[in-house]
Amino acid sequence: MTVGRLLIRPDDLSGGEIVRFLDDHITEMRSVTPPGSKHALDLAGLRRPEVDFWSVYDSDDGLVGCGAMLALDEDSVEIKSMRTAPAYRGHGVASMLLKHILAVATHRGFSRASLETGSSQFFVPARRLYRAHGFDYCEPFADYVEDPNSVFMTRGLRW
Numbered sequence: 001m002t003v004g005r006l007l008i009r010p011d012d013l014s015g016g017e018i019v020r021f022l023d024d025h026i027t028e029m030r031s032v033t034p035p036g037s038k039h040a041l042d043l044a045g046l047r048r049p050e051v052d053f054w055s056v057y058d059s060d061d062g063l064v065g066c067g068a069m070l071a072l073d074e075d076s077v078e079i080k081s082m083r084t085a086p087a088y089r090g091h092g093v094a095s096m097l098l099k100h101i102l103a104v105a106t107h108r109g110f111s112r113a114s115l116e117t118g119s120s121q122f123f124v125p126a127r128r129l130y131r132a133h134g135f136d137y138c139e140p141f142a143d144y145v146e147d148p149n150s151v152f153m154t155r156g157l158r159w
Helices: 016-032 093-107 121-132
Strands: 006-010 051-058 062-071 076-084 112-118 150-156
Touching: 006 093, 016 062, 016 076, 051 076, 051 093, 062 093, 076 093, 093 112, 093 121, 112 121, 121 150
Parallel strands: 076 112
Antiparallel strands: 006 051, 051 062, 062 076, 112 150
């Protein structure tokens, strides 16, 4: 598996492949997160104007990842809907996409990026990824509240 074959592109969420990919994401999140603690956005939430969404395609295998950026206010964004196809996990797809999202946020003048992820063992790779990209643990932000099933992370953006 070569990460060099990957292409990140904006996605309007109208294609069947991305709809199925996101359905798999929601199904997986429901299987590992207690009711009331799942914060993944559905299609309607991802189609809001304050959300930018990207898909990652492998030239041989098609859709292999996705991620989004939700503008919280004029200074802050939230990273949303990060998902990598199971066969591609651990091969740099999420890292490449996260770098892209952070670069876009920085270019647009945002000063902070934050996220919510799970606290269970399932989410250890995600937390490691975010720590490797400069995110630190923080208190709940935006409309989030303390939840033993959630971890909140944030980092500044340089511009």
